[in-house]
Amino acid sequence: MDTGLITVSVRYYNVFLKATGKSQETVELAAGSRVRDLTRTLAGRYGGAVAQHLAEADGKLPHYLRVFRNGQPLAFDPADVVLHDGDELVILMAASGG
Amino acid sequence: MTLHGYAGRYLRVDLTTGHIKTVELDPVLARTYLGGNGFGTRLLWDEVGPEVDPLSPGNLLVLATGPLSGTTWPGSGRLEVIAKSPLSGAYGDSNSGGFFGPELKYAGFDMVVFQGRSPRPVYLYIEDGHAELRDASTLWGKGTYETEALIRQELGDPDIKTCTIGPAGENLVRFACINVSYMRSAGRAGMGAVMGSKLLKAVAVRGFGGVTLADPGRFWELTMAAHQRIRQNFLYPMVRQYGSAGLTALVNMTGRFPTKNFQLGAFDEHPKIGGEALEKYVVKHLACFACPVACDKAVRLDEGEFRGTLTSSLEYEAVGSLGGGIGNSHLESIVRGNRLCDDLGMDIISAGRTISFLMELGQRGIIPPDFADGLDLSWGNYHTMLALLEKTALRQGVGNLLAEGVRRMALEIGPESEPYAMHVKGQEIACQDGRGQQSMGLAHVTSTRGADHLKAYPTIDETGFPSPAVARYGEQYMPELIDPHAVRHKPMIVKDGEDFSAVVDASGHCKIGGTFVIAEIDWEDEAGALQAATGWNITADELKAAGERIYNLQRCYNVLHGLGRAQDTLPRRMLTEPNPSGTGRGRVVELETMLDEYYVLRGWDLKTGVPTRARLLQLGLEDAAERLKL
Numbered sequence: 001m002d003t004g005l006i007t008v009s010v011r012y013y014n015v016f017l018k019a020t021g022k023s024q025e026t027v028e029l030a031a032g033s034r035v036r037d038l039t040r041t042l043a044g045r046y047g048g049a050v051a052q053h054l055a056e057a058d059g060k061l062p063h064y065l066r067v068f069r070n071g072q073p074l075a076f077d078p079a080d081v082v083l084h085d086g087d088e089l090v091i092l093m094a095a096s097g098g
Numbered sequence: 099m100t101l102h103g104y105a106g107r108y109l110r111v112d113l114t115t116g117h118i119k120t121v122e123l124d125p126v127l128a129r130t131y132l133g134g135n136g137f138g139t140r141l142l143w144d145e146v147g148p149e150v151d152p153l154s155p156g157n158l159l160v161l162a163t164g165p166l167s168g169t170t171w172p173g174s175g176r177l178e179v180i181a182k183s184p185l186s187g188a189y190g191d192s193n194s195g196g197f198f199g200p201e202l203k204y205a206g207f208d209m210v211v212f213q214g215r216s217p218r219p220v221y222l223y224i225e226d227g228h229a230e231l232r233d234a235s236t237l238w239g240k241g242t243y244e245t246e247a248l249i250r251q252e253l254g255d256p257d258i259k260t261c262t263i264g265p266a267g268e269n270l271v272r273f274a275c276i277n278v279s280y281m282r283s284a285g286r287a288g289m290g291a292v293m294g295s296k297l298l299k300a301v302a303v304r305g306f307g308g309v310t311l312a313d314p315g316r317f318w319e320l321t322m323a324a325h326q327r328i329r330q331n332f333l334y335p336m337v338r339q340y341g342s343a344g345l346t347a348l349v350n351m352t353g354r355f356p357t358k359n360f361q362l363g364a365f366d367e368h369p370k371i372g373g374e375a376l377e378k379y380v381v382k383h384l385a386c387f388a389c390p391v392a393c394d395k396a397v398r399l400d401e402g403e404f405r406g407t408l409t410s411s412l413e414y415e416a417v418g419s420l421g422g423g424i425g426n427s428h429l430e431s432i433v434r435g436n437r438l439c440d441d442l443g444m445d446i447i448s449a450g451r452t453i454s455f456l457m458e459l460g461q462r463g464i465i466p467p468d469f470a471d472g473l474d475l476s477w478g479n480y481h482t483m484l485a486l487l488e489k490t491a492l493r494q495g496v497g498n499l500l501a502e503g504v505r506r507m508a509l510e511i512g513p514e515s516e517p518y519a520m521h522v523k524g525q526e527i528a529c530q531d532g533r534g535q536q537s538m539g540l541a542h543v544t545s546t547r548g549a550d551h552l553k554a555y556p557t558i559d560e561t562g563f564p565s566p567a568v569a570r571y572g573e574q575y576m577p578e579l580i581d582p583h584a585v586r587h588k589p590m591i592v593k594d595g596e597d598f599s600a601v602v603d604a605s606g607h608c609k610i611g612g613t614f615v616i617a618e619i620d621w622e623d624e625a626g627a628l629q630a631a632t633g634w635n636i637t638a639d640e641l642k643a644a645g646e647r648i649y650n651l652q653r654c655y656n657v658l659h660g661l662g663r664a665q666d667t668l669p670r671r672m673l674t675e676p677n678p679s680g681t682g683r684g685r686v687v688e689l690e691t692m693l694d695e696y697y698v699l700r701g702w703d704l705k706t707g708v709p710t711r712a713r714l715l716q717l718g719l720e721d722a723a724e725r726l727k728l
Binding site: 062063092 | 344345557
């Protein structure tokens with residue numbers, strides 16, 4: 001049955017794990033939603049540091065954000081990428097080094 | 099004449115005779131080689147020939163600072179240690195944070211050069227322009243933590259800074275490290291074994307002087323601006339909160355997390371051991387001298403099997419080496435292993451790799467089940483891991499074999515083991531799988547100290563942020579430059595990283611706090627800081643030439659020891675076995691293509707990998723060209 005909704009799972013690491021207090025959750029969104037809709041939903045839900053780290057500038061998501069979908073990295077400005085029901089997303093702030 | 103930015107003097111200590119000499123620093127040497135690894139490279143080139151065994155009295159051990167050490171420049175607490183490496187048998191160096199480097203300058207010396215071998219265990223005590231050798235017989239055999247505490251107690255000063263070795267250094271474990279106050283290490287390339295071979299247990303220093311600057315006002319302006327940029331950098335909150343262990347998740351997703359001795363590029367259980375999991379044991383954020391980041395974490399276990407364990411510097415490489423590398427998801431055992439490595443005085447990267455090598459040989463039936471003194475070599479057996487660390491440091495049983503490093507282990511065990519010995523030029527490969535990031539594959543090969551991620555430190559394409567890459571190299575190199583799987587332009591960033599790294603290590607500051615990670619300090623910033631510190635009218639281009647000079651002389655030193663293109667290679671696994679994990683899946687390191695381009699950029703001979711005479715003359719290295727008969 002088409003409910004007009006999709007469900008995606010979101011896994012958090014580093015600053016997002018700390019700010020949400022969760023390692024993983026599922027989020028319901030309207031069918032046809034994009035990454036931007038997800039990040040706005042999360043920013044509204046958690047506020048604080050989550051909203052700060054996901055804040056858009058000129059309609060773009062922060063360049064330090066890395067979003068993976070089903071194990072593959074999305075483009076550097078993934079705001080317009082359309083999400084699908086069952087997508088497994090990972091959101092993290094990407095550092096390098098080691 | 100005041101040499102701004104420098105103490106202007108250094109110590110030469112002949113451990114064979116006990117004679118200590120103070121030497122004026124040559125201003126030309128300072129301008130040409132800057133300090134740190136620049137000084138050490140020149141000393142090795144001039145004084146330690148190919149006939150010298152790394153563990154013989156003929157090797158030098160150099161502890162060197164740079165013109166920014168001990169200033170307010172971000173992360174200026176670094177100390178560079180240089181010697182011929184007992185792992186590669188050629189150029190070796192290692193770099194440590196902490197507080198020793200600044201203290202040495204405050205005591206009035208830019209570096210200390212040790213030669214010979216003491217007839218009995220000793221330590222060197224330096225205080226405000228004076229130095230003396232003291233008996234260390236009662237310290238011999240003790241761990242680094244106790245040694246440091248006993249020296250402070252003996253000298254009656256809790257603020258004394260030390261460099262110490264543990265039992266591993268005393269027992270000439272080829273990857274022994276030097277521990278540096280407080281709780282930092284010069285980990286790589288076996289510098290602790292060289293120190294142990296000289297019966298030098300420790301160096302202790304106390305200084306009450308300062309560093310004179312040519313233009314203190316300008317230097318202060320630049321310093322404060324740099325600190326501010328670092329604190330405002332988008333990565334600052336994350337690196338400060340989790341340290342490098344916070345990278346674990348991303349590295350797994352990109353298939354660059356060596357698991358089970360590089361058989362896999364990701365570890366399913368990584369969330370149990372990454373920075374986020376570790377956070378519950380963090381009791382304090384620790385900063386080195388003049389560091390705005392505090393990436394180091396003090397970690398304590400208050401309950402469980404390893405209750406009472408306190409350690410620090412538990413970084414990404416520890417999580418990788420004693421975790422995924424051996425298939426171990428027991429975080430508390432990694433904490434314990436980290437403490438053991440620090441106290442026994444061993445490089446955790448190499449130590450972990452010797453164990454993962456042994457476990458893979460067990461898995462493949464190349465060694466018999468009872469090979470490791472009856473220890474179970476199953477993946478993830480952390481009790482075996484902890485037992486092997488102790489056996490290695492003490493050279494007990496099978497530990498005597500592990501203490502030699504994987505290259506020599508493979509020679510001893512037999513040719514069927516060799517493909518699984520993960521090293522380059524004798525040094526074990528860190529937790530950076532080049533199959534998931536081509537530039538890293540090249541970096542391991544072109545590093546002058548054997549396999550290493552920190553010489554070129556190619557962070558810019560690791561996560562691939564476009565904006566810093568464009569700012570540093572220009573739009574024309576996009577998008578390939580930031581694609582970790584593309585080979586195009588990667589030789590350029592590896593070469594640039596190596597030259598910049600040579601300068602940063604020579605100047606005396608940190609590669610995490612502002613240069614390669616949280617990258618807010620570039621060539622122009624570096625030149626500006628050095629101008630204000632030294633009074634030299636040094637440009638970014640001149641600085642690039644200095645970095646290239648240092649790196650080329652290190653390469654020449656390796657050529658002198660028989661290393662060239664034939665040795666510029668990777669273990670077979672990296673070149674022929676596709677990475678099975680993450681976004682690196684299906685890829686191998688495309689080495690030869692990158693290596694050709696790298697040699698062209700370097701001005702090295704394509705067939706031999708030897709620097710050309712023309713390039714050496716451009717860099718003022720005529721003597722190297724002559725000595726190599728070019």
